[in-house]
Amino acid sequence: MTITSTSLFFDRAASRLNTLSGRTQTIQDQISSGKKLTAPSDDAVGYQRLQSIARGTADDVAWGKNITLARTVLDQADTTLDSVTNQLQKAQELVIQASSGTLSDGNRAVIATQLRGIVDDLVSLANSKDSRGGPLFGAASGDTAVTRDALGVVSFTGTGDPVSIPVGEGIAIQPSESAERLFGGLASGGGTTDVFALLSTLATALAAGGSPGAAAGDALNGVKASLDQVSNARGSIGARGARLDLESARLDATALTRESERSSIEDTNLATAIVELQKTSTILQATQSSLAKLSSLSLFDYLR
Incomplete structure (x- = not known):
């Protein structure tokens, strides 16, 4: 039971890391390109409004x-x-x-x-x-x-x-x-x-x-x-x-x-994006650090 729970924990942690890494990359791309919306999948309603504009x-x-x-x-x-x-x-x-x-x-x-x-x-x-x-x-x-x-x-x-x-x-x-x-x-x-x-x-x-x-x-x-x-x-x-x-x-x-209106939908708000990037990066680093510490523990430590 403990081994199964531990495996589930690591799976969830890995998924969380992937999500945070993807979010970090997305924000970095938005800052470098100046655009926060580049495809319909980013915001379907916003993309339709951009087409109308x-x-x-x-x-x-x-x-x-x-x-x-x-x-x-x-x-x-x-x-x-x-x-x-x-x-x-x-x-x-x-x-x-x-x-x-x-x-x-x-x-x-x-x-x-x-x-x-x-x-x-x-x-x-x-x-x-x-x-x-x-x-x-x-x-x-x-x-x-x-x-x-x-x-x-x-x-x-x-x-x-x-x-x-x-x-x-x-x-x-x-x-x-x-x-x-x-x-x-x-x-x-x-x-x-x-x-x-x-x-x-x-x-x-x-x-x-x-x-x-x-x-x-x-x-x-x-x-x-x-x-x-x-x-x-x-x-x-x-x-x-x-x-x-x-x-x-x-x-x-x-x-x-x-x-x-176009700018509010499509353009990146640099100040907001930078703050969001810093916050997401901090959470990512903290999650990586916690997972690294847990990974270093032996099986006996988990069984105590």
């Missing part, structure tokens, strides 16, 4: 890239619209000059040439490309914002608004405005027209000589209306940029929260 982080990285893209396109649109505003203001000054009855036909011809140059510049600005190589002011469809035929008539390409860029779950930002909203939709004779047509019509009338008549008044009203549309568009673009800033701040805050 990783997926959320990957999604937010994608949202962050889209936010950067949307902000880039918005900045491009605003910068380009600043140039559009300058051209329309020049056109407005020329139209006012053209309305003067004291101009000679030569003066009117010069203004006509300048107006045609402004139309060319506006067409070029309307067809600007964004950072992706697509039309900056394009509609939902079409490879360009506007087209121009052999007679110089400008037409809008495609319909609808520019395609929005998703920047969050259920959140999308329209990065620019369509050329038709900026330059078209101008009231004229019970219908609508665009600033290209109005300026071109005035330029033709001026080149023909004599008073431009109603063409000057129509062009002036159209340029003013187009300036208002561009100003409204820039205000909207600014508001969308502010929304992107909010989304970016939200992503940053979420990233900090996720990183804190």
